[in-house]
Amino acid sequence: MLLNKKSVLTEKFAEIMDLKNLFPDEPLSRHTSFRIGGPAAFYAICENETELKDAIRICKEENVKFFLLGNGTNVLAADEGYDGVILRLGGDFNLISIREDINDGSAFITSGAGVALTQLSMYALKKGFTGLEFAHGIPGSVGGGIFMNAGAYGGELNDTLVSVKVMAPDGEIKEVTKEEAEMGYRTSRFEKTGEFILSGTFHLKVYPRIPIRTMMEEYKRRRIEKQPLDLPSAGSAFKRPEGNFAGKLIEEAGLKGFKVGGAAVSEKHAGFIVNTDNATAADVEAVIENVREKVYKNSGVMLEPEIRILK
Secondary structure, X not given: OOHHHHHHHHHHHHHHOOHHHEEEEEEHHHOOOOOOOOEEEEEEEEOOHHHHHHHHHHHHHOOOOEXXXXXXXXXXXXXXXXEEEEEEEOHHHHOEEEEEEOOOOEEEEEEEOOOEHHHHHHHHHHHOEEOOHHHOOOOOEHHHHHHOOOEEOOEEHHHOEEEEEEEOOOOOEEEEEHHHHOOEOOEOOHHHXXXXXXXXXXXXXXXXXXXXXXXXXXXXXXXXXXXXXXOOEEEEOEOOOOOOOHHHHHHHOOOOOOEEOOEEEOOOOOOEEEEOOOOOHXXXXXXXXXXXXXXXXXXXXXXXXXXXXXX
């Protein structure tokens, strides 16, 4: 990004947000679970809807590309970085509220898009409501989770989601119903519309806390036992092919431990690609392409990556 463009952006961002929330040349390796990625020209934390709307407006006016980043748990950032503005949600986007229905023992919990899914599931437990146990341990944010309809152990956000508050590309804020959100397996309409997820509302049922906690602890135990949580990764690297499992197909192709540079197919769970030793984005991309090619030759199934590449 040209120096004069950075100067203009700094001046304009200073008018809409506290400069303590604006970071020039911020390494994306600090903000992705892969611990990979070069610097973003700017990394800006928006604390409310007005700041987010104004930040997007400024980027468009200055013809600068921008990307709304959640917890960075499903993203591979390029080695050369991002020549634009990375927007992150803070402040008001980290709030959770609840509205209980005393007539049927249920509740509507509204969570800001910046809230971690594990934090939301713990909030539901504390209040005594069931329906989000599966989300305990999923490392993403509520916004990212809705975007890709995150799920695990037979549950997904679509099961309890009621509506999503979004900001349209033109800045209009509106509510989108679950039906309108077109939630599917690891997908939603938001992949196509360019809308920015601000919050989500979930309908949960009252339930005793002890069995909720027991279920959450069991899911945690399974994750520790089966997933390579000791190494940086972006979670499951590939979407589950219909009627099969990506990890199973990768293992059958003899690719457990397959390595390029510092990136490798996990020995513990073949569905994960891990950063074993200062891996680059190029290393990870090479592993992805090799795995797809060799699994296709071995099984006839072309795996679809679940990781989003940011460049």
